[in-house]
Amino acid sequence: MAQAAQTPTADNEFDRDTSVTLREPGVYDADLSEGWAILSAVNGGYLLAIVGRALSDALPHPDPFTVTAHYLTPSRPGPAVVRTETVRGGRTLATGQASLFQYEPDGTEVERVRVLAAYGALDTLSDDVRTSVKPPTLPPAEECLGTEDGPAAFPADSGFTRRVVVKLDPETTGWAVGEPSGKGEVRGWFSLADPREPDPLSLLLTVDAFPPTAFDLGLTGWTPTVELTTHIRCRPAPGPLRVFVTTRNLAGGYLEEDADVWDSADRLVAQSRQLARAPREARVPGAR
Amino acid sequence: MAQAAQTPTADNEFDRDTSVTLREPGVYDADLSEGWAILSAVNGGYLLAIVGRALSDALPHPDPFTVTAHYLTPSRPGPAVVRTETVRGGRTLATGQASLFQYEPDGTEVERVRVLAAYGALDTLSDDVRTSVKPPTLPPAEECLGTEDGPAAFPADSGFTRRVVVKLDPETTGWAVGEPSGKGEVRGWFSLADPREPDPLSLLLTVDAFPPTAFDLGLTGWTPTVELTTHIRCRPAPGPLRVFVTTRNLAGGYLEEDADVWDSADRLVAQSRQLARAPREARVPGAR
Missing domain, CATH: 2.40.160.210 (Acyl-CoA thioesterase, double hotdog domain)
Known part of the structure; x- marks a missing residue:
């Protein structure tokens, strides 16, 4: 179980609106807040944070290292479910897949986003930095x-x-x-x-x-x-x-x-x- | 059915070694050639071309637009099977998923690569280019x-x-x-x-x-x-x-x-x- 998903600071807007609730192993309920919508569609990065939190709980490592999302249909504010799959569990990296679904009026699930990701533990990485680039300048x-x-x-x-x-x-x-x-x-x-x-x-x-x-x-x-x-x-x-x-x-x-x-x-x-x-x-x- | 997968020029090394054979709808047999190995592991780009060819046949559009591969276990020369799923079929873009498996001695399938991709038709795109960059220089x-x-x-x-x-x-x-x-x-x-x-x-x-x-x-x-x-x-x-x-x-x-x-x-x-x-x-x- 991953720390990131276990300790949301529920009094913060971002943590509250990206929280997920375990329904059964690997399956999480969520609620897409209209607060993160642009016009009628929910922001893609916000969706990714929800799916990312579900995977953080489902996989044996807590932190997203690489996350790919395909956006299939527009997401709307309201209930959603994230279904995860552990593709491969490794000692330092785990591969996971997840889909976020919403519901038709008759209850049919419609897939909104499909995600393929590798998770690890950032805090276990070395501090060795060989980056060849520097941050560009930005005005205050x-x-x-x-x-x-x-x-x-x-x-x-x-x-x-x-x-x-x-x-x-x-x-x-x-x-x-x-x-x-x-x-x-x-x-x-x-x-x-x-x-x-x-x-x-x-x-x-x-x-x-x-x-x-x-x-x-x-x-x-x-x-x-x-x-x-x-x-x-x-x-x-x-x-x-x-x-x-x-x-x-x-x-x-x-x-x-x-x-x-x-x-x-x-x-x-x-x-x-x-x-x-x-x-x-x-x-x-x-x-x- | 996509043209790319239907018309490999079988007398060319690349096409021959990346060819796939339809086993049943969405499932393709392949053979990983040791010709594309580096030491004992098969090159990741070569694997991607095989999975890409299978998806090109399975999806309603022929060309890869964006392809993400997660490498799970090292691939070895020998038989393989690619199992595809059409996640979403659209008018201009289709989303597909595929996994390449190889076999344990007892026949158990072991997943080597998992792929999430969107396919379209490059030849239907406009010629409009607004690229802001130019190719860097390279010696002859x-x-x-x-x-x-x-x-x-x-x-x-x-x-x-x-x-x-x-x-x-x-x-x-x-x-x-x-x-x-x-x-x-x-x-x-x-x-x-x-x-x-x-x-x-x-x-x-x-x-x-x-x-x-x-x-x-x-x-x-x-x-x-x-x-x-x-x-x-x-x-x-x-x-x-x-x-x-x-x-x-x-x-x-x-x-x-x-x-x-x-x-x-x-x-x-x-x-x-x-x-x-x-x-x-x-x-x-x-x-x-």
């Missing part, structure tokens, strides 16, 4: 822009924007006033609105919490995720996180989004990549 | 180094090195003579020894065909892949491929390897990332 948070500072990154009635504190580097917010840079970059500071230090499960939310890089490429509209893979490389130190999201290849109606997450101790704590459909509405001011 | 192939030019990248008795033609940029081969750059970069040209133009299935091999970047970081030894995700973004143009593999984060005994594959028409045709265990033998000449 007080010089960055939040949703309260201008045109909303997300629709103002989205619960999601009230639960995360995302402060964007002004160099990457031109799209909000009709002047996207065309570079495909969005970067800024991340923390939770109901204060809570980051941990491996909240990192699964963090990697999918920023406005789409497609906005900075001059495209507007919905950017549905096909697949999202996240590597959690280190338990994050307390404090705000810096997130750098980039797209290098928007082609044929699809794009990748790479997110790097750095903690306050300058460790690269999470690396994610997703494949997403490009928005259908192409508003292209000069971007190649 | 005749100025690059193959296994015949010096200390072997892989043991000389490995079939694998005779089936692929990998020509490395001399700037990234210092490790072969005891002088790794410490940058974590390996780059070069790729083609198949038995000539065959690249296609989406052979790209699944290409992304895992280069020497580990750990060598360039001053580490030697086996670098087992935990998880490998590949995005196939475009049907590659005929001609040799350029492959750029980089590691930015080697820490706590794990590293990521990112591979970008460019075709002869300067399209970024594949992007992969894997999480691997760092080699246990640390021979670190000056690398941080």
Whole structure:
């Protein structure tokens, strides 16, 4: 049994809304909170945190090392069930699979997300760091822009924007006033609105919490995720996180989004990549 | 039924050795050729091409768009079976899962690889390219180094090195003579020894065909892949491929390897990332 799933701080918004209840071995009930929805769909990173918590309990190791999610159908606020399978239990790594289902009016289960993951114990890893990169620079948070500072990154009635504190580097917010840079970059500071230090499960939310890089490429509209893979490389130190999201290849109606997450101790704590459909509405001011 | 699986050119080495035979709906027999082994283990990219071919036949769309593989136990040359599941069939994308098993002496199936993937039809995508990056420069192939030019990248008795033609940029081969750059970069040209133009299935091999970047970081030894995700973004143009593999984060005994594959028409045709265990033998000449 994994510590992360056993000790949610139930008085915190994130922990409360991602909690899971054991129904039978390997099967967990959950409730998708409308607080984490963008328009009518529940945020993909929030879903991943719920599935991640269920796997943390079901597998013999507590921490997600690599988690791949395929988004099958849009999730809605309301009841859900996570069904897990232990694919392989190893001494240092375990492989698990999970599916999150919701219910049709007649009770039929509809699969929303399928996840394949490897879990280990971050605290048992050595402190040996040979990282060849350094964190990119970011203006101080007080010089960055939040949703309260201008045109909303997300629709103002989205619960999601009230639960995360995302402060964007002004160099990457031109799209909000009709002047996207065309570079495909969005970067800024991340923390939770109901204060809570980051941990491996909240990192699964963090990697999918920023406005789409497609906005900075001059495209507007919905950017549905096909697949999202996240590597959690280190338990994050307390404090705000810096997130750098980039797209290098928007082609044929699809794009990748790479997110790097750095903690306050300058460790690269999470690396994610997703494949997403490009928005259908192409508003292209000069971007190649 | 997908064209890729139906029309292998059986007189080509790659197609012959990655062929699958339908046993019953969704289940395919295969034979892992020792020709694609490195020492006693079968190459992970070769396995992925076999599983990818089975999914191409089983799913309603022919081409891998995103494929995630978790490597569970080492694969050996010999018989195998691929069991597929259609998770979701969509108009433009289908989600599939597959497992490759081999057999214990008593016939028990042992799972080697589990795969979660989304398939579509590359030829139906628009030609619209907004890529913000250009292919990095690489010396001409005749100025690059193959296994015949010096200390072997892989043991000389490995079939694998005779089936692929990998020509490395001399700037990234210092490790072969005891002088790794410490940058974590390996780059070069790729083609198949038995000539065959690249296609989406052979790209699944290409992304895992280069020497580990750990060598360039001053580490030697086996670098087992935990998880490998590949995005196939475009049907590659005929001609040799350029492959750029980089590691930015080697820490706590794990590293990521990112591979970008460019075709002869300067399209970024594949992007992969894997999480691997760092080699246990640390021979670190000056690398941080």
